[in-house]
Amino acid sequence: MNQKTSIGLLDSITSEGIISLGSDFLELALDNKLNEGVLREIPVVRNLYNLGRATVAIYHRLLINKMINFLGELSNVSYEKRQSFVEDINKDPQKKRVCEETLLLLIDRADSFEKPSILGRLLKHHILGDISYEDAMRLSYIVDRVYMSDLDYLTRFSSDLKSNPDIAASLQSAGLLSGNSMDFGNLGESSSGPIIYELNKYGKMLLQYGLESAV
DSSP states (O other): OOHHHHHTTTTGSSSOOOOOOHHHHHHHHHHHHHTSSSSGSSSHHHHHHHHHHHHHHHHHHHHHHHHHHHTTTTTTEEEHHHHHHHHHHHHHHHHHHHHHHHHHHHHOOOOOHHHHHHHHHHHHHTTTTTOHHHHHHHHHHHHHSSOOOHHHHHTTTTTTTTHHHHHHHHHHHHHOOOOOOOOOOOOTOOOOEEEEEEOOHHHHHHHHHTSSOOO
């Protein structure tokens, strides 16, 4: 994600629309050459170029949809609170740059349209003062690492999660659950009982502030 594409995401939080992510700057150099007509006569070049143009169009259409889902979660936050957040983060250019680039990266590589919505909710609750900036960003990274179906499963979590221990182990690895083996009291022997999983601090926070309408 280069610096040019990073500009505007956080500032757009105070606007009524979303930023447009055009692809003209990506294609300008090649277009200039192909407009001369010589390269267009080579079938493989022409076909790859046309495929490339279609791919770029689809990519940006998907990315814009992800942006809409992300920003849509902030639409019910008052303008004053959104403006206060943007003004505050603008005071620290380094923090703004890292935050903006991180969010763009996570939104861009989200493997479902639900994940940008979750990221938007986490930022919304930071703006509202429910969670810290550090926790919002940590949870955003966790969401990026976890398969969406496993996140959905978290909404149905219970401490006796026996139906799918593999999912529980995945959620524990991501940092959302804590797990302890049952101790059967065999002195001198390592515990070999089933693992009992429990929601940890971040699991509870993600359920409350990120997955409130994900399913």
